[in-house]
Amino acid sequence: MRISELAQATGVPVHTLKYYLREGLLMPGEATSRTRAEYGTEHVERVRLVRALVEHGGVGIAGVRSVLEALAAPPLSRHDLLGVAACALPTPGDDGPVSDEVTALLSDLGWPVSRQAPAVRALSAAVAAAREAGVPLPASTLRRYAQAMIGVAAVDLDEASTTRTPAAAVHMVVVGTVMVDPVLVALRRVAQEAVSAERG
C-alpha cells in the first residue's frame, strides 16, 4: 500500500507518518520509484504500536525509540523486554529520590525489584504527597496495598503472556498498563461501596 493508504488503515495522518519515518520510529517502505514506497502489514502494526505508546501511553519519542530498540534486539529475555517497556512509561515523580520508607517496604516485602527503578521513585513521591495531604500511610497499610497490587500485576502479566509475539507482549504491557489504570481507579470506588455496604 502507499503512504496515503497506510494513513487510512491506521487513522494516522500522512504528515505524522512522515514524522515517524524521519525520527526512525517507522521503518522505510520498499521504494518503488524515486518518490514512492510500498508499505505492508508490518508497517500498519508498527504505526499502531507507536501511536498507542505516544497517545495512550504518553511516552516521549526517546522512550518510543528505546522500546523499539528493545524489540529489535533478540537476546533480551521477555522479562527484560517488559522492563524496557515499563521504564519507557512516564509516571509522575519518577525522577525524584527514593525514600527510606519505600526502600524499607520493598525489603520487607522481599520483592526482587530494582531499588532505583522509575516506579520506585514515583511510589516515593506519591506516598510523600499523600502524607502532606493528611493521609499518613503507615508501613502496615502500604504493605497491604502492595499485596493487593500483586494480584493486579499477576493479571497484567497473564494478559501479556497470552500474546504470541514479544512485540505484542510489550504492546499489551505498555498500553495495558496505561489504559487499565482508569479501570482500576473506577473499580476501587465501586469496591469501596461494596465493602462498605457489606460492613453496614
Next chain:
Amino acid sequence: MRISELAQATGVPVHTLKYYLREGLLMPGEATSRTRAEYGTEHVERVRLVRALVEHGGVGIAGVRSVLEALAAPPLSRHDLLGVAACALPTPGDDGPVSDEVTALLSDLGWPVSRQAPAVRALSAAVAAAREAGVPLPASTLRRYAQAMIGVAAVDLDEASTTRTPAAAVHMVVVGTVMVDPVLVALRRVAQEAVSAERG
C-alpha cells in the same frame, strides 16, 4: 483567633476564606464587633476539609456542599456518609452510560452496589476506552481485577474506620481515595516488575 490567624493556621489566604464564608462552606465565626469575628479549632478543621476536597479531590463547590450537608445531618449511617463522599468525587466518564458488560460483571460478582453509581459509569467508560486502544478486557479478566481491588477497598475502609469522627472518616475516604490512587498506580508498576522477575 481572627480571620488573618485562621489564614495563617491553615495556609489558605483570607480572600479564599471569605469566599468559603460567602458560599456557606465555612460556618461564620462568633462576632466580636461589627467587623470582627472570632474563629476556633472547628473552623481550622473545616477549612482543611474544604481545601482537601477542592484541591486534592478536585471536588466542585456543589460537591463540597453535599459532603458538608451529609456531615451536618446526623441520621445518616456511616455507609451513607461514605456514599455521599464518594459521589462528590468526580471521576472521568462518570456521567456516561452504564454498559451491559459492567452490569453483567457486577451481577456476576454479587456486589451490593447501586447499578447507576457514578463509579459504575466511570468503569463502563474506562473499559470501553481500553478496548478502543487495543486492550480487550474479557469478563474473566475484569473479574480478577475486581477481586484484587476488593483487597484495596478493604484497606481503604479499615483506614477510614480508624478515625474517631464521621467528619474524619469522610476526610479519609475522600482525600485518601484521591491521594492513594497515584500510590496504587506506582505500586502496580513495581509489582509488575516483581511478578515478572519471579516468573523469569
